[in-house]
Amino acid sequence: MAAHSSIEAITARIVERSKPHREAYLDRVRRAASRGPHRSVLSCGNLAHGFAVCSPAEKAALAGDVVPNLGIITAYNDMLSAHQPYETFPPIIREAAREAGGIAQVAGGVPAMCDGVTQGQPGMELSLFSRDAIAMAAGIGLSHNMFDAAVFLGVCDKIVPGLVIAALSFGHLPSVFIPAGPMTSGLPNDEKSRIRQLYAEGKVGRAELLEAESKSYHGPGTCTFYGTANSNQMLMEIMGFHMPGASFVNPGTPLREALTREAAKRALAITALGNEFTPAGEMIDERSIVNGIVGLHATGGSTNHTLHLVAMARAAGIHLTWQDISDLSDIVPLLARVYPNGLADVNHFHAAGGMGFLIRQLLKQGLLHDDVRTVFGQGLEAYTVEAKLDAHGQVVREPAPDESGDKKVLAAIETPFQPTGGLKMLTGNLGKAVIKISAVKPERHVIEAPAIVFHDQQELQDAFKRGELNRDFIAVVRFQGPKANGMPELHRLTPPLGVLQDRGFKVALVTDGRMSGASGKVPAAIHITPEASDGGPIARIKNGDLIRLDAVAGTLEVLVSAAEFASRSPVVADLSDNEFGMGRELFAPFRRNVGQADQGASVFA
Ligand SMILES: O=C(O)[C@H](O)[C@@H](O)[C@H](O)[C@H](O)COP(=O)(O)O
Numbered sequence: 001m002a003a004h005s006s007i008e009a010i011t012a013r014i015v016e017r018s019k020p021h022r023e024a025y026l027d028r029v030r031r032a033a034s035r036g037p038h039r040s041v042l043s044c045g046n047l048a049h050g051f052a053v054c055s056p057a058e059k060a061a062l063a064g065d066v067v068p069n070l071g072i073i074t075a076y077n078d079m080l081s082a083h084q085p086y087e088t089f090p091p092i093i094r095e096a097a098r099e100a101g102g103i104a105q106v107a108g109g110v111p112a113m114c115d116g117v118t119q120g121q122p123g124m125e126l127s128l129f130s131r132d133a134i135a136m137a138a139g140i141g142l143s144h145n146m147f148d149a150a151v152f153l154g155v156c157d158k159i160v161p162g163l164v165i166a167a168l169s170f171g172h173l174p175s176v177f178i179p180a181g182p183m184t185s186g187l188p189n190d191e192k193s194r195i196r197q198l199y200a201e202g203k204v205g206r207a208e209l210l211e212a213e214s215k216s217y218h219g220p221g222t223c224t225f226y227g228t229a230n231s232n233q234m235l236m237e238i239m240g241f242h243m244p245g246a247s248f249v250n251p252g253t254p255l256r257e258a259l260t261r262e263a264a265k266r267a268l269a270i271t272a273l274g275n276e277f278t279p280a281g282e283m284i285d286e287r288s289i290v291n292g293i294v295g296l297h298a299t300g301g302s303t304n305h306t307l308h309l310v311a312m313a314r315a316a317g318i319h320l321t322w323q324d325i326s327d328l329s330d331i332v333p334l335l336a337r338v339y340p341n342g343l344a345d346v347n348h349f350h351a352a353g354g355m356g357f358l359i360r361q362l363l364k365q366g367l368l369h370d371d372v373r374t375v376f377g378q379g380l381e382a383y384t385v386e387a388k389l390d391a392h393g394q395v396v397r398e399p400a401p402d403e404s405g406d407k408k409v410l411a412a413i414e415t416p417f418q419p420t421g422g423l424k425m426l427t428g429n430l431g432k433a434v435i436k437i438s439a440v441k442p443e444r445h446v447i448e449a450p451a452i453v454f455h456d457q458q459e460l461q462d463a464f465k466r467g468e469l470n471r472d473f474i475a476v477v478r479f480q481g482p483k484a485n486g487m488p489e490l491h492r493l494t495p496p497l498g499v500l501q502d503r504g505f506k507v508a509l510v511t512d513g514r515m516s517g518a519s520g521k522v523p524a525a526i527h528i529t530p531e532a533s534d535g536g537p538i539a540r541i542k543n544g545d546l547i548r549l550d551a552v553a554g555t556l557e558v559l560v561s562a563a564e565f566a567s568r569s570p571v572v573a574d575l576s577d578n579e580f581g582m583g584r585e586l587f588a589p590f591r592r593n594v595g596q597a598d599q600g601a602s603v604f605a
């Protein structure tokens, strides 16, 4: 089925805009691939180092150019619940490779930050930069040029985007992403948030808060809210980097292990040494990127992807804009209600039909490009399935159900939860911003109130605790942009702002910083570009200025006369406290060289 005309039109304009960069990129990818099996360009010395610890049989195989070698890039660590399961994946992948007549080596590890651990802490100022550092680290592993394909073990926020940037930078290689799967369901996310708000009001103590948090985050796997990490899993499946039905199978289950084995074998089957060569740089094109954005809107995905998708697309020579993302939001309905866009978690989403049901619903109205390449083969229709185990422990796939297993969690395309997606761009005399409205009640889509200006999220927390914020206001938290302090998530502001909103005050957040993918209920215009540290208009706002955030009209305005506003000099902040401590001194080059948020806040562009 042809894609919806608006989908085709937006895709066509991205293709047109990208043409010079995309053609140059594809030329590089094809030249790299044309050199044939990559180990053939290595010297004997290079090779000997590359397989020094391999068995004699593996050495003999790797000395030739017939047996494919799989490079594993792993983001394993014990800190992230979502990445801890990866500890056992390499031996499983090596064994599966041997069974398939290939070889697999861990090519390298990459760092992985848990935004939950660093939320509200100085370490969060390294978080966004860690995406590009992860891409660099993965590139170091693959640069040994020993590999015919790569498999990537990563799940969380900045890790998958960084790994995709690396995979596309090595676009001559096939790449398969292997997920670890979600944590089993614990304390419901809305109950966790309720306890947080009680703690913010001083109505419960740390003991009760820690008990609630620990019941919510309680074991291996990805946290179960629909934040950036689970948005990543959705993206990897709908863009064709995952095996069909792999995204939301819990870790430590037979199906999880079978899917891991299957992915390793599939990666070996799609190298240049076989008959289904699928280099990542050719597999991922403008249609794949549009499919990812459609999935993001249909599920109420993370605002962080207005940064990461732009950066990932650029790694493949594709120039994506916030206007593209915003225009797609106008035609893609919201089909999933997963916290913070509802009460369900990703396990409920998966049980209700998950990705297979979602993709089928979107294909029914041509809202996805079906004619795309994936690691599984040609066409997205192959992903309208559920993965299961047969009696022999092998992965089999059944058509996803036509009916949603829970109409409160997954809606049919004919009866969406909202007619449009969740992510809108705002423009006006403060520059450009992004807002996620899928989790904001309609009566809060337009907020007009006086500004209260903060240069640090702790200042707002302290003002709240002093009881100074019991009124209608728009919190302007500035100098939180990429150049200022690495563009941290300000998700710790959700509980106090949520308390004030629940008390009936009209509140909103306006910032050049970020929010978490799990933020939701409070209207927030984020990623403001240009940022305050670039002298952007946000640096000219004064306490008391009336600000109007209008997510319906798509505008963000300070209601001050143009002459008055232009006559103001931008405030300059003392950011010396953000230059040292917790590794921030190591990322000074990133702060100096990072690009604007609407360009992906990348050090590469
Ligand atoms: O973008 C995201 O999804 C967030 O960065 C998420 O990964 C992080 O963990 C948040 O902090 C939410 O978790 P909490 O509400 O527990 O902080």
Ligand code: SF4
Binding pocket: 080, 081, 082, 083, 113, 114, 115, 116, 117, 156, 157, 222, 223, 227, 229, 230
């Ligand atoms: S989802 Fe967020 S909080 Fe959970 S493990 Fe990943 S980064 Fe950490």
